[in-house]
Amino acid sequence: MRSLQVILALALGILSVITILLFSIFLSVIFEETLINQTKITTRQSVTQSSITLTNEIANMNATAYGILDELKKTALQDDQIPELLGTSFRLNRNVVSISLVDEKGKISYYAPSQYTPKKIETIYDQRWFQKEKRNEQITFSSPHVQNLFEKNYQWVLSVTSPVTIQAERYILLIDYNFNSLGSYFNKVTIGKRGYSFIVDEKNRLIYHPQQRIIQTNAKEEKLDFVKDKADGVYVTQDQNNTIAIATIPSTGWKVVGVSYLKDSLQEAVSEIRKNTLWIFLTLAILITLMSISVSRYIARPITNMVKVMRDVNDNKFDVYTHENRFTEIQQLSGSYNHLIDHVKELMVQVKEEQEELRKSEMTVLQAQINPHFLYNTLESILWMSERGNNQGASQMVAALGKLLRISLNKGGNYISISQELAHAQSYLTIQQIRYKNQFQYSIEADESILTNTTIKIIIQPFLENALYHGIERMVDEGSIAIRVLDKKERILIEIEDDGIGISPEILQVIEEGKDSEKGGIGIRNVHQRIQMYFGKEYGVGIESELDKGTIISIWLPKS
């Protein structure tokens, strides 16, 4: 068995911890969701920013190309002016590696800067990166490649080409941009701690990557398959590691792809939170512990106190009351308990009194039974009969007296059967009949079925004595007494009827009233009270009488 306080404290503690746990799980789920969304937004923003930058860059390249094309188309242009024109354009654009005009056979006709030495190349048209243009002044962007035009120059470039007709001669304008400076913006782009962005062309080939070299040397793979055929937007990779945002550059069909590491930002935030939550959780745990202990103590205290008080009752101390009024229920309980204690005390007094009374009654019964006068008279009668030689009478009387005394004493027990009670009455009547010299007749009738029923002893004899002394003795004629034991379904009725002089109504009233009190006739009161004490208030003795006609005593007993 556990104490109420422990159970309360444990229940409260566990409940609070579970609540906090559930709440934190709920919070962390929401938090993670928010963080993922945040990462997505950041990635998308970064990619949008990059794509705008790249679009501008490409627009600049286009503008440069168109600017040169415009100059070249001028009809007044002389052949010897072309190198100067290219040289000026070269100096104005710092990301340009070289500007060249290639003739129809694929040989370099003009170039800038002038200090370069062109390689002896058959034709540039079969170089891998070169795309054949369809019409004049359509600008085409190549994929990145190593420039193969000038001696000792092996730079990575992005070639912008456009066919142009200069004075009826067809040329191709070739502007090579330093691939690095194009991508330098992308080198600086970071999304979160390790995120980056890269560019792929419309055929999903890598154009620029901040870790270009690592990818070129196959030391690392980029998720190009993931990007393939995906529309612009934000995606999360299947392994939940990366957020990937895609934005297309309208002019070239290139895609800017941003990659950020979801786990990085998650881990960072989580470790940050963990540092703080640890303390919050600890504080909470301590608070919960203290609170659940004190709350459980607060609740359990009145009960504990009451238990302490009641423990005294176990030691039979009844002078203890509780005055707990912390809660309504406890107050009621305490009130009821106090009431109970009061009642118990009352009952105890009552029981004590009743016991006293009973003892007194028993004594009275005994006294009444072994009435010295009756005994002397009986013994005198026996003596007298013996002297007169009436041995039969004497022996009859002695036998009856013996029987009477044996049943009266009944080895100290209070209960006897009705048949014994009747035998007792008969013994008494036998003795009295001899003494009164047959001055009265008597009869005893009983329903056979209830003879074994239990009753308390000596309830008939006192009324026989009353009938003889107060009723029949004073009569001139011969009297009669009838005893009837009747089965009244749930109860037993014993009627004692005499045809003596009766009782006047005034005296009858006094007797009736005195039945329950100390006053009144000893006989009826004694029997009535004893029956009620042993069997309850619904049983007892009733009396009916009429002057010159007789008296009927009714004794009601329970069936056992």
Place this chain on the structure above:
Amino acid sequence: MTNKKRRNQLIVGLFCLITLLVGCVKQSATNQTIMLILDSQDSYHSQMIEEGIATAISEYDDVSILKRVPDKKNDSDQQTIYLKEAIDLKVETIIFSAVDIEKNKKELDLIYKKGIKLIMIDSFLSDPYEHKYIGTNNKEAGELAGKAVIQKLGKKAKLGILNFEDRSTSGQEREKEQAFYDFIDQFSTIEIIEKKLSWSDSETVQLLTEEMLDKYPEMDGIVAFNERTTIGAGRAIKIKKLQDEVAVIGFDSQKECIELLENESIDALIVQNPFAIGYLSIQQALNPSENKKIGEPMFTEVEWITKKNMYQSNKEKFLFPFSPYSP
């Protein structure tokens, strides 16, 4: 009653403590120290390895690296001292490009026993230890040189061989050379008429080659097993204008090598990927989750490059390493 209360409080207290301990796990930072021991510093190959390492390191912010290179070329005794230093410093990882692995067996044994992670680059250690090997597949590289000879000269040729001096040559070059001989041995008609050894610079090699070419005018081809000898041989051919008579098969991709390839003084270059070697060695040291099996050598690619294919997309990446920091 009070006993029970105390027990209750004890349980709650324990619970708090457990929470505290659980919260503390996984908090420690992983600050790693790596010792990088190279065989030499001034070769293109080792420069590229260092670049690869630097690039990989830039992806981590809690790694410090200690670089140790002997002043003299191929000084294995100095490397032994560095290995001992690494053990004393209790570094987490050693990246080791050995001059002569046989001479460092004792230290490597100790490193294994101390539980220090050892990543061998360019030298393969056939031992029971669970070290990692990252580097060129020297056998493949040697065979590729052989194939290049066969393709260029056919199955009947007279060859000259250039390599560093035998005794102090680093193991990987010996391995390449051996693989080359093994391959050539299939063809009895291929004859090696001269072997020149030099441990010094390209100028010396050039002079040695010129001498050799004067001595053996019938020579069809020269195979050079490292950067310096390749450049030296190329220069000699260029000076003597023997581009059409003598084929040079060389190794590595320094800018001068490429220029010599473009003007046909060199006919084929066997190009390794030192940048990837450096990059992968750091990746293996710091991010072992992406590992292959321990003990299994990790080979980087070798490419056979000629003037014809040098601007092909997959070859130009090898030949002209892209560096975002160069102009």
